[in-house]
Amino acid sequence: MLGLMQDRPLALPHVFHRAEEYFGHKTIVTAGAADETSMTVSEWAQRVRRLATVFDTLDISADGRVGTFAWNTGRHLELYLAAPCTGRVLHTLNIRLFPEQLVYVANHAEDEVVFVDRSLLPLFWPLVDKLETVRHVVVLDDGADVEIPSDPRVHDYEELLAAATPFEGRFEIADENTAAAMCYTSGTTGNPKGVVYSHRSTLLHSLITLTADGAALSERDVLLPVVPMFHANAWGLPYGALLAGSSLVFPGPNMTPQAIAGLLERHRVTVTGGVPTIWMGMQPLLAQHDLSALRMILCGGSAVPKALSEAYREAIGVPMLHAWGMTETSPIATMSTARSRHATLSEDERADIRARQGQAVPLVEVRLADPATGEIQPWDDVSTGEIQAAGPWIAADYYRGEGGGAQFTEDGWLRTGDVATADRYGFLRLVDRTKDLIKSGGEWIGSVELENEIMAHPKVAEAAVIAVPHPKWVERPLACVVVKPGETLTAEEVIAHLEPRVAKWWLPDAVEFIDEVPKTSVGKFSKKTLREKFGGYQVATPTAASTTDDGRT
Numbered sequence: 439m440l441g442l443m444q445d446r447p448l449a450l451p452h453v454f455h456r457a458e459e460y461f462g463h464k465t466i467v468t469a470g471a472a473d474e475t476s477m478t479v480s481e482w483a484q485r486v487r488r489l490a491t492v493f494d495t496l497d498i499s500a501d502g503r504v505g506t507f508a509w510n511t512g513r514h515l516e517l518y519l520a521a522p523c524t525g526r527v528l529h530t531l532n533i534r535l536f537p538e539q540l541v542y543v544a545n546h547a548e549d550e551v552v553f554v555d556r557s558l559l560p561l562f563w564p565l566v567d568k569l570e571t572v573r574h575v576v577v578l579d580d581g582a583d584v585e586i587p588s589d590p591r592v593h594d595y596e597e598l599l600a601a602a603t604p605f606e607g608r609f610e611i612a613d614e615n616t617a618a619a620m621c622y623t624s625g626t627t628g629n630p631k632g633v634v635y636s637h638r639s640t641l642l643h644s645l646i647t648l649t650a651d652g653a654a655l656s657e658r659d660v661l662l663p664v665v666p667m668f669h670a671n672a673w674g675l676p677y678g679a680l681l682a683g684s685s686l687v688f689p690g691p692n693m694t695p696q697a698i699a700g701l702l703e704r705h706r707v708t709v710t711g712g713v714p715t716i717w718m719g720m721q722p723l724l725a726q727h728d729l730s731a732l733r734m735i736l737c738g739g740s741a742v743p744k745a746l747s748e749a750y751r752e753a754i755g756v757p758m759l760h761a762w763g764m765t766e767t768s769p770i771a772t773m774s775t776a777r778s779r780h781a782t783l784s785e786d787e788r789a790d791i792r793a794r795q796g797q798a799v800p801l802v803e804v805r806l807a808d809p810a811t812g813e814i815q816p817w818d819d820v821s822t823g824e825i826q827a828a829g830p831w832i833a834a835d836y837y838r839g840e841g842g843g844a845q846f847t848e849d850g851w852l853r854t855g856d857v858a859t860a861d862r863y864g865f866l867r868l869v870d871r872t873k874d875l876i877k878s879g880g881e882w883i884g885s886v887e888l889e890n891e892i893m894a895h896p897k898v899a900e901a902a903v904i905a906v907p908h909p910k911w912v913e914r915p916l917a918c919v920v921v922k923p924g925e926t927l928t929a930e931e932v933i934a935h936l937e938p939r940v941a942k943w944w945l946p947d948a949v950e951f952i953d954e955v956p957k958t959s960v961g962k963f964s965k966k967t968l969r970e971k972f973g974g975y976q977v978a979t980p981t982a983a984s985t986t987d988d989g990r991t
């Protein structure tokens with residue numbers, strides 16, 4: 439027997455029309471290179487309607503890929519809706535990719551047009567002749583003092599909008615499984631891989647940002663997404679805000695901590711989100727700003743250090759809300775929102791819970807599997823396993839089937855490459871990525887856990903731990919440490935700091951002091967580079983020589 443309910447597509451036109459009909463009076467502010475602009479959602483919606491017909495004027499195919507190379511702005515939000523609502527596929531190009539990667543992804547996705555912020559033209563324009571399918575470059579003039587190339591492919595966004603006839607009526611997407619947007623993962627090995635979001639996956643994921651144990655976005659909120667709109671749809675926050683009716687503030691090209699703190703204060707922002715690096719940069723400024731309106735700082739992309747979250751809690755009363763996910767998971771998969779059983783814990787214990795990656799959000803399922811055998815691991819907070827994920831906004835494959843293979847299990851779950859433990863409530867604690875684990879004497883050592891402990895040392899700015907070959911234990915940890923400016927630190931001090939914190943056989947065999955941890959194009963630690971540098975490392979005086987034969991103390 440079938441249900442007798444209406445079969446309406448879960449698609450982005452609903453987000454657009456809901457925002458237009460109910461929240462037209464709300465505002466969208468964008469900080470430009472020179473000034474700040476504000477428009478109402480009604481004005482924004484009219485611009486989306488104009489943009490919808492611009493794609494026809496530019497002769498973009500019915501499902502053509504619409505590239506963007508842009509900061510977080512109101513205009514970018516126009517593209518976020520106009521492209522998918524007309525059946526086109528939004529392709530947010532990551533402005534921080536290396537040039538060869540950018541050329542690869544634009545060609546692989548077959549972008550027909552790219553909308554580029556004027557301030558980003560110096561990065562984009564030198565590549566344009568290598569982009570095989572791009573017929574138009576539309577400049578979003580953010581007031582930057584940058585020359586606009588005189589070329590028949592180049593158009594001015596505002597001129598196109600002004601000349602366009604607004605689309606009338608309601609946007610419709612008949613099949614909710616139609617592609618809405620795509621985003622390439624940066625990939626530390628091989629070519630970037632294309633993740634293709636559908637209307638259905640995007641809409642369902644947006645709803646998660648409205649749930650009480652999610653970001654709880656509501657009409658009363660003012661949202662400032664610091665996380666880039668070219669990074670997994672800014673964690674779905676802009677779509678969530680439109681659906682909920684929150685006002686929006688976009689930081690534009692000026693991503694300095696001073697600028698972000700100023701916007702948070704001036705616009706009485708209630709919810710913001712970004713990677714830990716952003717909040718580390720802003721921490722010294724907290725005392726100078728009135729951030730009393732802020733109720734939530736969503737943080738993820740890499741582990742949120744407990745010390746950072748605690749520094750915010752102490753300064754402004756708002757710790758970080760830790761979330762975990764990846765491009766392939768749209769990206770929100772787990773969140774570390776406090777549960778009723780945490781209410782009686784001490785502040786320090788609660789801080790430990792906040793440092794965990796948290797519990798799977800509704801509709802997402804996770805399990806832990808042994809990386810080698812695939813055997814499912816218990817949620818006993820001791821056993822570790824690779825996180826596998828399933829759900830309606832988790833990737834089933836990559837664009838053109840390229841790069842997947844081993845990344846999906848036989849029963850269709852995504853292998854995330856992250857290794858974690860889970861307590862009996864399924865609260866995850868990430869210990870490593872599969873490829874970064876250190877296998878010493880047959881036992882795993884979590885490099886991320888070691889790094890977190892080393893970075894808790896007051897004189898350490900950054901630390902990365904990698905595996906180096908060892909004649910007896912096969913692999914042993916090497917710590918690469920960056921000391922804070924003006925401080926001095928010895929290897930012995932690092933080891934002494936770790937001794938009470940980790941098992942003895944986890945202690946790094948050596949500590950190397952480096953100037954900076956090399957980063958990938960998206961700012962994550964590039965352990966590959968470190969491994970290349972220290973691959974032939976010979977451990978001279980193993981401090982862990984006292985481990986027993988099975989590698990344990």
Ligand code: ADP
Nearest residue numbers: 623624625738739740741761762763764765856
């Ligand atoms: P890429 O997969 O190209 O590195 P993503 O932005 O998709 O780029 O990054 C996803 C990865 O980032 C995850 O697999 C995980 O290793 C890391 N990550 C994301 N969120 C967290 C978090 N809250 N804590 C620790 N690591 C995280």
